[in-house]
Every structure is written in structure tokens, then in C-alpha cells.
Amino acid sequence: MPPHRKIAVVIDSVKRLQRIGATANLLNLLQKQHPAELAEVFNELPDKQRRSAFNTLLGKNSRLAIEALSELGFELGASMLIEYPADELARLFQELPSDDAAAWIGHLPDELSVQVLELMRRKDSSEVKNLLEYADQTAGRIMNPNVFALDEDLTAGQAIEALQGSREVEMVFYLYVVDERRHLVGVVSLRRLLLVSPETSLKRIMTAELISARVDMDQEDVARQVADYNLLAIPVVDHENKLAGIITVDDVIDVIKDEATEDIYRLAGVASDEHVFTPAAEAWRKRLPWLAVNLVTAVLAALVVQQFQATIDRVVALAAFMTVIASMGGNAATQTLTVIVRGIAIGELTLGNSRQTLGKEALVALANGLTFGIVGAGIAWWIVGNPYFGGILALAMVINLLVAAGAATLIPLALRALKVDPALASAVFITTLTDIFGFLAFLGLGTLFLQYLERAG
């Protein structure tokens, strides 16, 4: 049965069992699912049923319930957890790996997270507090501090024994090798361990050149390292090169997805933590600043148009076609901006090859400006009945598309050089910029050649 069919069947059963109040059967069904499947089930259930199903599962198998919740995403998950009392949450979180507990507590409201931390067992809460001390979106914040490491003087045979004894460590791919002061000195792959005789010391078979991340490294850079070097996990070290934790590839995939979402959102002027289920009031508050910026810039554009009131008064067709110039400029700018911002994000575009890129974008803008300038001129001539009107439209189109390409290339590169996220040069700024320049070019040319427009218009 294909996965989505299976989920649909489970959802129907859950609803039915809830309706008839068959809690034992419901529990049985839920416990049979993988956390990822449960997340899909929760996702499809209406609000009330979701809370009820989650609550049923939480009472019996809290570990599975929390895992499903984390597959659902921390934002939506946290919004369900805040309804539980702090002591229950404390009991819940102290059973989790400390990186997961830290992620959850980091997503709770400040007051509640302080209460929960106080109510947790001292040992667990101090581990979580340590993680929470690292800045958000750094390697330290997302790493798992329980990393499997062995002393360099052990033999392969001893290492295999140690491995067999360590059932808790969830995913072991590499054995990290440390010296007596826990400095990271090498790595041995699990496969390698199988291939050598048991007496060989780890020091002899380990690879000393290994890629690690610093605790304060940005999570995006960590993800890029893991992706570029095709790693399954990356060890995290502190400023003394002491092994502090591990980040596994499944967490890296989450980072890559989140960062892609962030890029897409920033380009559109949406807060990076908004999602489909963000409550309306919060979504409104989060989108407000971008729309406010846009209102200011749009009013500026309107003031530009106001300056040409006398011109428009005499050739009203200018008012209709100025929007064509603005809209073409805005869309061409969005195209360029997207290619540039994504190129920077995936590392293709650097300051080194930026001049070449600017040249290319200018060429594309010129070609598009001429193409659509000439076509647009023809259409405008036909509608307005004045060839000069068409000529002015073509010229304004070329100017505006060149300005659009230049701004959409240079602004993100400049932001990058200033170590600001280039995606912040969002469509909001760039499109209003092209609005203003488009109006200036078109209405300015219209004023300059007013006599020709009036004569035949």
C-alpha cells in the first residue's frame, strides 16, 4: 500500500475510534505508527481531535508522542505543549536527549521555560542549560552533547566491545578518537573497525585529518560542510578543540530545509518562523513591518507621480501605461534578485565572480528591455494612437530594466559584503525601487516630449 493511502486509512480509523470512545484500541493503533507517520496523522486531524489523540498517546507513551510532535515542527508542537502544566513538561523533557529537550524549551514562552528548567532533575536541566547558552542557530545549540568517543590508546577489539555496551547512543556512524584530555584527535569508521585485527590500536587506524565544527559556527555553515563533504555526522569542538558534541545528517537535513524556507520567506518579506499554522493575530503582527515599509515606499512612488500631475493632466494615457513600466521592472528585478540571492546561498556566487555576473545581468536586461520595449511600443501605439508615445514607452522600459538588474545584483552583493543576509534585499525594496525609477523615467520622458504626445495623442 503506498504511504499516503496507508495514512488515510489510519486517519479514518483514528476518527472512528475517537467517535466511539474506544481509547484502548486507539492507543494500540497510534503506538504501531512511526513518529513521521503519526506527525502526518496529527497534521490532518482537526484541532480538537489532534489534541485529544496526542493527549491519549502522551499518557501512555510519552517518548513516541514527543517524537511525533518534533516531526510536526517545533512551532506547532510548542503551541500544543504550552497547555500542559510545567511539572508535567519537566517530567517529559528530562526523558529526552538533551539536544531535543533544549530545542523544545527554546520554543516555549520565556516564563514557562524557566519554570520547566527549575522543575527538572538537576543533572538534566544543567545539560539543557549548557546547550541553551549557545546562540540560536549555532552548532552548539543544535548538537547532541552525548557523543560516542574513545581513547586513542584502545584497540579495535576494545572499541567494538565498548560499542556493544553503548545501547543508548542513537546513531553511531563514526568513532571519534580523543586524547586523555578529550581533545579530538581522529576518527575511525565503523567499517574500518571490521576490517582490521582486534589488537590494532585506534591510534594506528584512525584518520587524523578530519572535518569538525566549532560550537559557535553558524548552523548554515555546518550544514554546508556536511553536504559538501558527504558526511553522515560532524563532531563539534569547543575553542580548545575538545570534543563537545555531534551533529548528525538528519539534523543537517532539517537545517537545510529551514534555511531554504528562510530564504524563500525573506525574499517575500515574511518572518522566517511563520508557517501555515501561525495564528492569524501573530501572522498579522509579523507581516506588518514589511507592509509598513512598502506603504512608505509606495507613498514615495505616489509623490513622484504627483510631481508629474501637470503632464498626466494633459496626456492621461501616461497614467495607464506607467503601470506597465513599473510592473515589468518589478518582475525582471525579482527574477534577477532570485538568481543572485540563491546563487549566494548555495555558494555559486562570490565576490570574486560578481563582476562577470553583473555584466551578464546587464546584457539580459538590455535584451529584455529592447524586446518588450519594442513589443510594448507597438501595443501602446495601437491603443493610444501615437507613435511617439510608443517610443517613450520603449526607452523607459530599457532604462527601468537596466536599473532593475543593477539594483537586484548589487544590493544583495553589498549586503553580503556587509555580512547581512542578502535575502533581506527582499522583493519589497527592489520592486518599489523599480516602481519609482520606472515612473521617473516614463513620466520624465513624457514631460520632456510633451509636445509630441499632445500633437497626435
Next chain:
Amino acid sequence: MPPHRKIAVVIDSVKRLQRIGATANLLNLLQKQHPAELAEVFNELPDKQRRSAFNTLLGKNSRLAIEALSELGFELGASMLIEYPADELARLFQELPSDDAAAWIGHLPDELSVQVLELMRRKDSSEVKNLLEYADQTAGRIMNPNVFALDEDLTAGQAIEALQGSREVEMVFYLYVVDERRHLVGVVSLRRLLLVSPETSLKRIMTAELISARVDMDQEDVARQVADYNLLAIPVVDHENKLAGIITVDDVIDVIKDEATEDIYRLAGVASDEHVFTPAAEAWRKRLPWLAVNLVTAVLAALVVQQFQATIDRVVALAAFMTVIASMGGNAATQTLTVIVRGIAIGELTLGNSRQTLGKEALVALANGLTFGIVGAGIAWWIVGNPYFGGILALAMVINLLVAAGAATLIPLALRALKVDPALASAVFITTLTDIFGFLAFLGLGTLFLQYLERAG
């Protein structure tokens, strides 16, 4: 030394060695780098130096050269490879794993790829041809057909021996277990193998419930499975459940990145295979269709404005402020569209919970419409000096934002239901739609209440 500093030093050395013609030293330096580092070096070098450095490396260590090229991306890489004769490429590709060879050949121009396939060793070319028969962006196309699988009747000890003998298989994480007709029947983790006694049969320790992908499954769905279930690799089976290949997590990361790029690009009306290095002529051709669509819709918007020429003739301020309405509607629509399209892409938004989402977006639009309607009305009143003008602006703002939210929510959901990529409801369509509705609402209301506008305007 931090990674980017190290790369900078290598690049400087490469340039220096190229200048003085020290090929042996250059080769030495290049061979010491990891493919990912080499890709960064190539990326930063100007065109001519890049080709020269690549050529030097290709002559001596073709495997490393090709690996670096694939880190650079298939588009840019293929543009460098097409300069080599077909027989050289054939020799090169037959040394690669067949999934990599298929990926390269799939990126070459059609004629060249046919030539190369003819010149390859029969055995290699037939493997590659098999892969190329699967549709683009399916599991079959990106899988590695050389998957390590063992018969269910073997023991753990025999399995370890087999593993020790199989040095070619690049990354073994799981041992897939097959029956005598190569049907996939189970999986054993490498760790599990270490924990049992050597006589245990694989049949007894394998997990029979395992997640696999069909050869014709979309690569995006494959990536989602691997991400959701935190897998390191996923086996690929044909329609008879026979093991056909394997997709590892590093390939999944590439898919996730590519699909994110595709989403970002589609929203902005950029072809999904364009990148920073696409030549200007090709980029122009690829962006043309979207701009053409935009020209048509922008002219439609202009025609709407034309209908209100008489009104604008009497109250020219309407021409200035109609752009404020259009621009606010366009930006609000882009925000909604982005949240919706991304929500669909990462699986948060489904048809099941879409009604709730539409309600939320309508509420946000109403709140934003009132907020910015009232603020905008104040500004317009102050600039134009007519309170009725402000009132009309506020009303038009609310109407346009509601239309924007509705269109930006429903169009992608409808496309999804029709199995079309929702990201195709790109900003190009939605923003022009809001332009037209904004003009209609604002100029229509302006015409309706013309007497009030003229009286005090």
C-alpha cells in the same frame, strides 16, 4: 585555519603557480585537496584559469577532477566538459559509478551524449542507458544500481566476510537482504551485525518492515521519506519489489537543495535550471516567457485604467495613489503565496486543513487592510487635502487585500489538486491580478464618489 582562509591561500597559490608555469607543483597542490575544496577553488578562479587548472588535473587524476566538477554542479560542469572530444569523455565516464556517469551524460547536449555512449565499453554504457531510461527526477534516475545485498540464508559471520571483500561499494550503512529471486525482504544495520554471534542467520536478525522507494517515485517524495524517517539510505525496488538500486542521504541532500531552488525560482518566474553562470543569451531566452505573460497582464491592467480616463482627467491624484493600492496588494499577496506554497512543499498544508488556512489568511488580510487603509487614508488626506479621497483609498485597500489573500491561497491549492506544481502560481500572475483588482476597486470607487472628490480636491 578556518576553511575559507585555507581556500583563499590555495587559490592564491594556484594563480601563482599558473603564472610561473610550475605544472608539477600545481598538480601536487590540487591533488591534496578534497573535491569540495577543489570545487570552491574552481568556482573562484576566472574562466581561463579555471579551464587550465581543470585540464591539468584531468590529465593526471581524472577521478578527482570529475568529483570536483560534480561538487560544482552539473550545469557548470557540463559546460566545461563539452569542450572535450567524445572519446575522451567516454573514457572518463566509464571509470565513474554508473549513477554519476548517467547524471553527466544526461546534462550533455543530445548529439554528444549519443556519441559518448557509443564509445563507452558495452557493459558500462548499458548500465548507464538503463538508468537514463527512467524519467528525469525519479528514484530510478538518481539511484546507484550497485547496491550491496546479501541472501537471507547467509549468517552474520558470512555477511561480515562479504562486506570485507567489497571495497568498491562506496558507502555501506545497511545490509539489504534479498531472497533467491532478488526480492527485497529485509534490512540489517551494520551495528546489529556487530552485536550478534557469527552463526546467526540474516533472516533471524533482519527487520522485515522497511521503507523502500519505487523506481518511478518522484525524487522529491524519496527525499521526504528519507528526511521524515531519518534514514541514511533508501533501497529502490522495481514494480516486482526486486532490489534495483540505492539512494544515499548525500544524494537526498542534493535533491532537497535542488527542489528548494526550484520552488524559489518558480515563485519568481525563473526557469528551474537557471543559475548564476547561465550565459546571458540563454538566461534571456529563459526569462522571456514569464515577462511576456507579465506584459500581457500589465497591458490588461493598463486597459482597466484606460476605462477610467475620464475620472482621472478630473481627479489626477487618483493616478498617483492607485499605485499604492496595487503595490500593497501585490506585496500582501506575495507574503500569503509564499507561506502557502512553502506549506504545501514541506507537507504542512493539505486539502484537509485548507479551509482553516483560508480563514486565517482572510483575517490577516482584513486586519492589514484596516491598519494600512486607515494609515494610508490619513496620508492621502494630508497630501491631497480631501477626506473622501482617504476614505476611498481605505475601502479599496481592504477590498484589494482580501482579493489578494483569497487568490494567493486558493490558486496554489487548486493547482495542487490538479497535480500541477503550486509554485507555478508565481508572483507574476498573482501580483498582476492584484494590480487589476486594485485599480478596479480604487478607480471604480473614485468614479462612484466623483462628486465628493471634486468638491474638496
